[in-house]
Amino acid sequence: MKTVTITHDEGLRSFQNKPLVAALGFFDGVHLGHQKVIQTAKQIAKEKGMNLAVLTFFPHPQEVLSRGKQKVHYLEPLSSKKEKFAKIGVDILYVIRFDLNFASLSPQQFIKEYIVGLNIQHVVAGFDFTYGYRGKGNMQRMKEDGKGHFDVTIVSKFSKVDQKVSSTLIREKLSSGEVSEIQDYLGEPYETVGQIYSITSKLTKSYINAAINMKPFYMLPKPGFYSIKAIMDHDPYNGVCYVPVEENKKAIISIEKECAMKIAPNKEIRLKWLRRINGLYMSSNVKHLNVM
Numbered sequence: 001m002k003t004v005t006i007t008h009d010e011g012l013r014s015f016q017n018k019p020l021v022a023a024l025g026f027f028d029g030v031h032l033g034h035q036k037v038i039q040t041a042k043q044i045a046k047e048k049g050m051n052l053a054v055l056t057f058f059p060h061p062q063e064v065l066s067r068g069k070q071k072v073h074y075l076e077p078l079s080s081k082k083e084k085f086a087k088i089g090v091d092i093l094y095v096i097r098f099d100l101n102f103a104s105l106s107p108q109q110f111i112k113e114y115i116v117g118l119n120i121q122h123v124v125a126g127f128d129f130t131y132g133y134r135g136k137g138n139m140q141r142m143k144e145d146g147k148g149h150f151d152v153t154i155v156s157k158f159s160k161v162d163q164k165v166s167s168t169l170i171r172e173k174l175s176s177g178e179v180s181e182i183q184d185y186l187g188e189p190y191e192t193v194g195q196i197y198s199i200t201s202k203l204t205k206s207y208i209n210a211a212i213n214m215k216p217f218y219m220l221p222k223p224g225f226y227s228i229k230a231i232m233d234h235d236p237y238n239g240v241c242y243v244p245v246e247e248n249k250k251a252i253i254s255i256e257k258e259c260a261m262k263i264a265p266n267k268e269i270r271l272k273w274l275r276r277i278n279g280l281y282m283s284s285n286v287k288h289l290n291v292m
């Protein structure tokens, strides 16, 4: 997958693309609703014999438009989204830098400069996608504005138990600690990537404790204890993770001793968050670990 970063001020003059089918949106978490949008675009691209593109933005519009006052708790960094897009089979990823100049484009300007400008022949987005100054453009309008220039497919709402699957819903489930429910929205458990910075192990015990720093642009669940799967060098280990109340982006894990050959300071570790558990499992073991 080719990735192209676009800054509005630099313009699109140098793009001379083959015709594209493009899925549009922010896509934080690439949940099942997002996957429905991208898979729809993929099917159309196959039928039309065109390349599949995703057109996304960074940073999040809310963060930019509030001038940093409204902090967005991202589910994942762009690098993680990229991996997921590539796995689905996206050929080109356009990441438009969302800044105040780009935000002030009218819906018509966005269509002319980006949809027509990038030679997008078919736009695919969800029923609630908005674009242009103050988010005034919607998918009905896109259909009308596209007449004679490009086709438009509107993807219907993907729901679970009568609720729209959304990045917001997943953030809410993390905030309330209900991580086990997230699998239904993502198609897999929520995953974060961090780095180990201190390790304690006792020969008498069957587990190893380690303190980890989560990488930026991941969200940690509500403070408490969780059953997790830890992954190092593609090998999975069962464990428990403690998210302390006072710490930002820090956590303590207790994992099975089989990981002893892998675990080391500065090592990258992936955590799959499985379910919230009773803290008694771990609380007596983690007290001596200083998370600072």
Ligand SMILES: Cc1cc2nc3c(=O)[nH]c(=O)nc-3n(C[C@H](O)[C@H](O)[C@H](O)COP(=O)(O)O)c2cc1C
Binding pocket: 024, 025, 026, 027, 061, 065, 102, 103, 104, 105, 106, 110, 128, 129, 130, 131, 132, 133, 134, 135, 136
């Ligand atoms: C050209 C352009 C200009 C935008 N300007 C605004 C804006 O002025 N105010 C706003 O709230 N959102 C604005 N947005 C953000 C959209 O309303 C929407 O959040 C964004 O396209 C992501 O869509 P999604 O959340 O459905 O993925 C703009 C989007 C685009 C593409």
Ligand SMILES: Nc1ncnc2c1ncn2[C@@H]1O[C@H](COP(=O)(O)OP(=O)(O)OP(=O)(O)O)[C@@H](O)[C@H]1O
Binding pocket: 024, 025, 026, 027, 028, 033, 034, 036, 037, 124, 125, 126, 127, 128, 129, 155, 156, 157, 158, 159, 164, 165, 166, 167, 168, 169
């Ligand atoms: N549940 C869904 N069903 C169908 N389309 C969806 C769904 N959720 C998002 N989309 C579409 O996917 C694209 C990306 O959407 P967006 O990033 O706004 O996701 P979101 O989950 O609604 O995010 P947020 O909760 O932050 O508003 C848009 O085209 C949007 O319309």
